[in-house]
Amino acid sequence: MQLNEVFYEDVSRLSQLEKIAQQRSYEVYGPARHNATDWRADVEGALRKNFGNALKPGVGKAFHVVTGPGNMTADVLPAVRFKDYTAFRSINDESFDEGLKFVDAAGNYTVNYPKLHIKNGEAKNSPLQTNGRYKPSVRMFKNARNHMIDKRLLGDGVAPSYFVECLLYNVPSQHFSASPRDTFFNVTKYLYENQIAGFMCQNWRLALFGMASTQWNVADATTFVLGLANLWDNWA
Secondary structure: OOEHHHEEOOOOOOHHHHHHHHHHHOOOOOOOOOHHHHHHHHHHHHHHHHHHHHEEOOOOOOOHHHHOOOOOEEEEEEEEEEEEEEEEOOOOOOEEEEEEEOOOOOEEEEEOOOOHHHHHHHHHHHHOOOOOHHHHHHHHHHHHHHHHHHHHOOOOOOOHHHHHHHHOOOOHHHHHOOOOOOOOHHHHHHHHOOOOOEEEEEOOOOOEEEEOOOOHHHHHHHHEEEEEEEHHHOOO
């Protein structure tokens, strides 16, 4: 659930003149009277009014709605629009990478870029890069992760799906071949032989590894890569 009537911003990539122009253009509207915390409370109130006890307490980023047999469950994330500016000429002529900002139950704020994530993934999967091989390869590696968990070769939660996809996005496109077998070997070999600490998320705006709750840690990623190598060497 995204609120677009107000927005957060990052103007660090603008020139000084652009920063001044942006500030003057929007200051006539005054400070926003609603923020991510207010919006989270609004969404929770609406969900509670409509779903009652089906709404589980929001202890993390999203609210979990469990409506019972025959109905779908849903995770609802209240978020506010985020503009990561790349250029500003006027209020009607501005350029930015669109993201979202949300606050979790503990009051921690997070910025993410789901539209950029999708856009970059589609580009990686395009004929100009992997010719449709990227997305099937991501599924293959997620299946390998699931297999390792089922066989108790990897702890559950060590390699979340989002992080696995971001990890593979950093692998050069030439390693994704028409042969799934060759792709598995080449991608695993690349990850095993190269430093992964500087990898980026698929949105290419945020670092994949770090201390934030939305980032992975190098130790778990390394454990996952070693598990892939072991799977290749000892498949049975």
